[in-house]
Amino acid sequence: MEINTVGVVGLGYIGLPTAAILASKDVKVTGMDVNPATVEAVNRGDVPFVEPDLATYVSGAVQLGTLQATATPAPADAFIIAVPTPFRGNHEPDLSYIRAAAEAVAPQLNGGELVVLESTSPPGATQQMADWILAARPDLSLDGSDGRSVIHVAHCPERVLPGRVMIELVTNDRIVGGLTPAAAQHAKELYSVFCQGQILLTDAVTAEMAKLVENSFRDVNIAFANELSLIADRLKIDVWELIELANHHPRVNILRPGPGVGGHCIAVDPWFIVDAAPEQARLIRAAREVNDSKPEWVVDKVIEAVAGIENPTVVALGLSFKKDIDDLRESPARTIVAEVADRLPDGQIQVVEPHVDGLPPELANRRNVGLRNLDEALGAADVVVVLVDHGAFDQIRAADLGDVALIDTRGIGW
CATH class of the missing domain: 3.40.50.720 (NAD(P)-binding Rossmann-like Domain)
Structure with a gap:
């Protein structure tokens, strides 16, 4: 042809x-x-x-x-x-x-x-x-x-x-x-x-499932890391150190946790399998539920950090679903910022996202949410929450934050 x-x-x-x-x-x-x-x-x-x-x-x-x-x-x-x-x-x-x-x-x-x-x-x-x-x-x-x-x-x-x-x-x-x-x-x-x-030939349904399986595999492994972060927090353990130590085993490769899972693929595709075989896809469903629930846990951490602060300023670093891109689709950071804005109506949420020129619609019209540059935002912060590990944030050092509370969902390691 x-x-x-x-x-x-x-x-x-x-x-x-x-x-x-x-x-x-x-x-x-x-x-x-x-x-x-x-x-x-x-x-x-x-x-x-x-x-x-x-x-x-x-x-x-x-x-x-x-x-x-x-x-x-x-x-x-x-x-x-x-x-x-x-x-x-x-x-x-x-x-x-x-x-x-x-x-x-x-x-x-x-x-x-x-x-x-x-x-x-x-x-x-x-x-x-x-x-x-x-x-x-x-x-x-x-x-x-x-x-x-x-x-x-x-x-x-x-x-x-x-x-x-x-x-x-x-x-x-x-x-x-x-x-x-x-x-x-x-x-x-x-x-x-x-x-x-290599171009591998099969039938259409198998090809459809192959892509869904690839992303579901990733989702299940991310869910394990995210669940570990919840357990480590409960037990007062540094999850980043825990994972680093466990990964020294030659047959263990635990992924890094985050604030949730975003993007059009991993956050969506497993549900297609669940919809196609709901009684069989129990692990895949559970992984989706773990990852979908992680943003709410991050929000709770932010609210705890500002307890007792009048009219707090929360700086959210990153809004895309992964580092160094402008793609906001299904980003957990968007969900977190919106929920924090709802729960802190008298606070200010300053978003630093170097890869976009404006906020998405659900954030743009909120009086207590704004897009700021990094230096301006950090200078006003009561709490800094790292939602995306953009390279632009590598310049920050813990000493720059002073007494500002830090919630690091990415293990950025300042």
Whole structure:
């Protein structure tokens, strides 16, 4: 299958890097996004979020004419769907973005195209996407039955780390699962354009589960570390020393605890497994509950630290879900800051987040929450709570804090 043109639906943290790296390989790429600001930024050669090296790829591809952005899909040989897959309030998967993307792409198909779902998805989502396409286009099929034209549908979950996306898109192994063997093979050919890692073929449901299992494995191990931090606090033990000592065992590698778990993947994906097999996924559910409860424990620590202080000032260091990025999705720091603001209506919560220019909506309109620079915030602090271990905070020394109470959820080690 010859693929000369690709449409990428969703120009977010995965879609735009994928579009840019394909375009850098002389593939003509049209990116589609419902956000006009994103479309305008890409067409100027700019990027709407922070990711090392991405701006160079985008600006170069736009100048060469191999990348453009639009508000609606255009015809292409292959389509990559990279839209959000959140969950609803009851932890059920929300596939509405995938459905909207499928129905937007359907009119552009003539038969013979490849459609790849790259969004992290619950088991069966790729088949569901295909069903939505075929419902809109009954003249098409997955197997050519009744003389209808064939489309090839596959799942290829992203496996990259924010901050290293442009490297790991190329170097990481990829899993490709097709609804048919032919679809898997065509998807492998597409990703072979830029992927230097091994491309492993399977069926679509196994590919969907593989990504969920990878992130659930991480979540369970983080939950163990977070639960250790609660136990160590109860027993008056330094959890960082405890973990360092335990990790000297040759077969022990305990992760570092934190204020919770954030990001669109690890904080979300395990719930897809729980939803698919609720009676069997007991450990996965328990890990999610441990990690989801950690922010409330941090809030309680902050409230304890300001007890007896009139109109206290709490400085929250970091708001993103991990260090040195601007991605605030599912960040436990956001939850903590909002809850502290609710419980200290007469206090001031000063947020230091060097990677963003403004607070998210749920914080921006609060009279007692503000975004400050580091020196200004520390000078007014009664309590400092480390929520993200950004490199920008490495300059701080414990002596700089004086008598200010410190709640260090990251083991930053000043």
